[in-house]
Each structure stands twice: as structure tokens, then as C-alpha cells.
Amino acid sequence: MRYPAKETVAKHERIVKVASRLFRKRGFENVTVGEVMKAAGLTHGAFYAHFGTKQELQAAAVAYGQGVSIDRAKTHGATKMGRRSYADMYLNQGHRDTPGNGCTMAALGQEVARGTSELKAAFEQGLEEILSAGGGDRKDAIFQTAALLGGIVLARAVQNLQFSDEIPESVRQKLG
Amino acid sequence: MRYPAKETVAKHERIVKVASRLFRKRGFENVTVGEVMKAAGLTHGAFYAHFGTKQELQAAAVAYGQGVSIDRAKTHGATKMGRRSYADMYLNQGHRDTPGNGCTMAALGQEVARGTSELKAAFEQGLEEILSAGGGDRKDAIFQTAALLGGIVLARAVQNLQFSDEIPESVRQKLG
DNA sequence: TGTACATCAGTGAACGCGCGTTCACTGATGTAC
DNA sequence: TGTACATCAGTGAACGCGCGTTCACTGATGTAC
Numbered sequence: 001m002r003y004p005a006k007e008t009v010a011k012h013e014r015i016v017k018v019a020s021r022l023f024r025k026r027g028f029e030n031v032t033v034g035e036v037m038k039a040a041g042l043t044h045g046a047f048y049a050h051f052g053t054k055q056e057l058q059a060a061a062v063a064y065g066q067g068v069s070i071d072r073a074k075t076h077g078a079t080k081m082g083r084r085s086y087a088d089m090y091l092n093q094g095h096r097d098t099p100g101n102g103c104t105m106a107a108l109g110q111e112v113a114r115g116t117s118e119l120k121a122a123f124e125q126g127l128e129e130i131l132s133a134g135g136g137d138r139k140d141a142i143f144q145t146a147a148l149l150g151g152i153v154l155a156r157a158v159q160n161l162q163f164s165d166e167i168p169e170s171v172r173q174k175l176g
Numbered sequence: 177m178r179y180p181a182k183e184t185v186a187k188h189e190r191i192v193k194v195a196s197r198l199f200r201k202r203g204f205e206n207v208t209v210g211e212v213m214k215a216a217g218l219t220h221g222a223f224y225a226h227f228g229t230k231q232e233l234q235a236a237a238v239a240y241g242q243g244v245s246i247d248r249a250k251t252h253g254a255t256k257m258g259r260r261s262y263a264d265m266y267l268n269q270g271h272r273d274t275p276g277n278g279c280t281m282a283a284l285g286q287e288v289a290r291g292t293s294e295l296k297a298a299f300e301q302g303l304e305e306i307l308s309a310g311g312g313d314r315k316d317a318i319f320q321t322a323a324l325l326g327g328i329v330l331a332r333a334v335q336n337l338q339f340s341d342e343i344p345e346s347v348r349q350k351l352g
Numbered sequence: 353t354g355t356a357c358a359t360c361a362g363t364g365a366a367c368g369c370g371c372g373t374t375c376a377c378t379g380a381t382g383t384a385c
Numbered sequence: 386t387g388t389a390c391a392t393c394a395g396t397g398a399a400c401g402c403g404c405g406t407t408c409a410c411t412g413a414t415g416t417a418c
Contacts, residue, residue, distance in 0.1 A: 001379030150326030177412030
């Protein structure tokens with residue numbers, strides 16, 4: 001049957017949002033199209049009324065996820081909370097332990113690097129906006145972003161809790 | 177038929193080495209057991225004479241890759257070339273463009289974070305040795321490793337060449 | 353030292369499962385008159 | 386405003402392919418006597 005056009009837009013957004021969360025949490029390859037659709041409250045067949053391929057969804061999900069990061073960066077930039085508080089927000093246990101709600105670059109950057117041009121474009125455009133959101137020196141922003149991202153990636157890959165805690169802690173200290 | 181025991185060890189090592197390269201280049205999920213065995217000069221069925229599962233191979237490959245990184249770090253530590261030259265070696269276009277020969281953590285860290293405990297253990301032990309290989313302050317080593325890793329990950333995920341070149345360049349400068 | 357035999361790395365066909373994708377069908381929506 | 390009909394998001398079964406894994410088999414190696 002035909003469904004209201006208004007709801008269709010909402011469903012489309014729900015698919016992207018839910019996919020973004022699942023992808024960040026478990027990686028592109030470990031999340032099924034069917035799983036995404038189920039989480040969005042639909043059946044898998046309907047997927048192709050919204051996207052041509054799974055790869056298209058990946059790109060849309062990265063664009064969405066980068067959008068979330070841009071908003072966070074802009075909020076911090078506007079409230080002038082400074083770099084220190086941004087690092088504190090980024091480098092904590094909550095972020096480390098719940099990648100599904102966290103930074104897209106820290107969760108999917110390596111997979112994006114091996115992905116399609118479309119995927120990289122979404123990543124790249126997001127990064128560009130994140131870097132300029134802070135407002136300070138561009139090289140500083142790049143350096144800080146790299147250090148924060150690296151800190152989270154390392155902390156997530158280490159299972160010894162003391163060691164894992166030590167990583168964000170050290171990065172925070174040295175970033176000053 | 178039965179094969180010489182000596183060659184078997186060499187074959188086993190070849191499988192791990194080749195797997196490590198392929199995994200770093202294309203990710204765990206995008207490399208087939210059959211593909212690894214073919215690259216090692218064997219057929220896929222023989223795989224299970226060497227490993228119980230693909231996951232076991234992943235852990236062995238990460239351990240091997242981390243070993244390569246440890247050797248590099250120790251060499252630099254021994255020759256006292258300093259942090260600057262280490263950063264130069266790590267943050268260049270060659271490393272960015274050939275992940276198969278490069279740092280395991282920068283290529284597979286995010287997948288390791290979602291992987292088995294065995295996989296994380298191999299990663300973690302390698303990181304521990306890399307950190308102490310330099311000999312300097314531990315917090316400095318952690319910070320530097322995070323920044324370098326983040327720089328390579330970002331540079332690889334960005335396709336605009338100017339932008340991509342700008343990232344390692346900035347990290348190198350700011351690491352001083 | 354020679355002989356008989358058990359071992360087991362390696363081969364290649366086959367299995368079975370899961371996943372991305374397709375397709376015939378549905379029926380309320382939105383449009384044309 | 387009412388009526389006829391075309392559209393198309395969504396359903397759920399099915400397809401087909403690729404992958405990890407299994408298995409019967411091979412025959413030179415290594416061992417026991």
C-alpha cells in the first residue's frame with residue numbers, strides 16, 4: 001500500500017540515524033541491512049525504496065554522524081569553553097565505552113579510508129567543518145583532532161582497564 | 177602426502193606474514209582465508225592444519241604486525257635518533273599510501289577494538305612494548321603514539337591530496 | 353641399515369549459512385477530471 | 386465536492402553468491418623394530 005509522504009521522510013531519517021549508531025558501534029561489515037531496517041521499525045525489503053545500495057547508506061550514515069560532531073564542535077566554539085573542556089568531553093570513559101553515540105571518525109575512520117570515494121567525501125567534508133568550528137588556528141585544530149582521535153582508538157583497543165584509562169589521561173595532560 | 181616438518185614452520189610464518197599485510201591493507205573482513213592461503217602459495221583447505229579459525233589468524237597477524245612496529249621503535253630508540261625523526265618516519269606519504277607495510281594500530285585499531293579478547297591482547301601487549309621501546313617518559317610516549325596514529329588515520333580517510341598532506345604536516349610541526 | 357607402517361600437511365570438492373539484493377504483490381495516498 | 390485510478394512505500398518470500406569451514410583422500414616423511 002501507499003504510505004503518507006510525510007512519514008516517509010521521517011522514516012528515511014530514522015534509517016540513517018539508526019544505521020549511524022549501529023555502524024559506529026559495530027563497524028560497517030558487522031551490521032546487516034536487515035538489522036538496520038528492523039531497528040528502524042521496518043522490514044528489509046523496504047530498504048531499497050530509500051537507498052540504492054548498502055554503500056549509499058554508509059555514506060549517508062557517515063554524513064549524519066559527522067553532522068553530530070560538527071554540532072558538538074560548534075556548540076563548544078560558541079560557548080567559548082576552550083580546548084581543555086573539549087578534550088575533557090572527548091576523552092572520557094563514556095565516549096570510550098559507547099562508540100555508538102560517539103565520534104564517527106574515531107569509530108569508522110579506518111574503514112572509511114578503505115571505502116568508496118562517496119564515503120570518503122562525506123568524512124572529509126565533515127572533518128573540514130569540524131576543524132573550522134572551533135575558530136582557532138587550523139594547524140592546532142588538526143593536531144588536537146588527531147591526538148584526541150588516536151587516544152580514543154588506543155583506549156578502545158586495550159582491554160586492561162588501568163592501561164586503557166591511562167591513555168586518555170595522558171593525552172589530556174599533554175594537550176594541556 | 178606428508179610434508180617436511182621444517183618447511184611447515186616456514187609455511188606457517190609465511191601465512192601469518194602475508195595475512196598481516198593483507199589485513200592491514202584491506203581490513204580483516206575484506207580478506208578471505210582462501211586469499212591469504214593463495215598468497216602464501218597454498219590451498220585454502222590447508223589453512224586448518226595451521227589455525228583453528230580465521231579469528232586465530234587475525235590474532236597471530238596482529239601479534240606479528242605489532243612485532244614489526246616494536247622492532248622499528250627499538251631501532252630508533254637504540255640509535256638515539258630522537259622523537260623528531262621517529263615522527264618523520266611515521267608521518268609521511270609512503271606510510272599513508274601503503275598501509276599494508278605500515279603500522280598495525282593505524283590500520284586495524286578500530287577493528288581490534290570490536291574484536292575478540294585474544295585479538296585485543298595481541299594489540300595491547302604490542303603497544304606496551306612499543307611505548308617502552310623509546311625509553312623516555314611514558315606519558316610522552318602515549319601522547320606521541322596517539323597523535324601519530326590519529327594523523328595517519330585522518331590522512332588516509334581524506335581524499336583531497338592537499339588536505340591529506342596538510343594533516344601529517346601539521347601533526348609533525350605541533351609535535352615539535 | 354633396511355623394512356613396514358603410522359602420521360599428518362596439504363589438496364580440492366562440497367557444505368551450509370548469512371547476507372545483499374530482487375520481485376510479485378498490497379492498498380492507502382494523492383491526483384486528475 | 387465526489388469519483389476513478391495511478392502511484393509507490395512497504396511486505397515477505399526467494400535468489401544467488403561468497404565465505405568460513407569440513408571432509409575424504411593423498412603419499413612422502415619420520416619412526417619403530
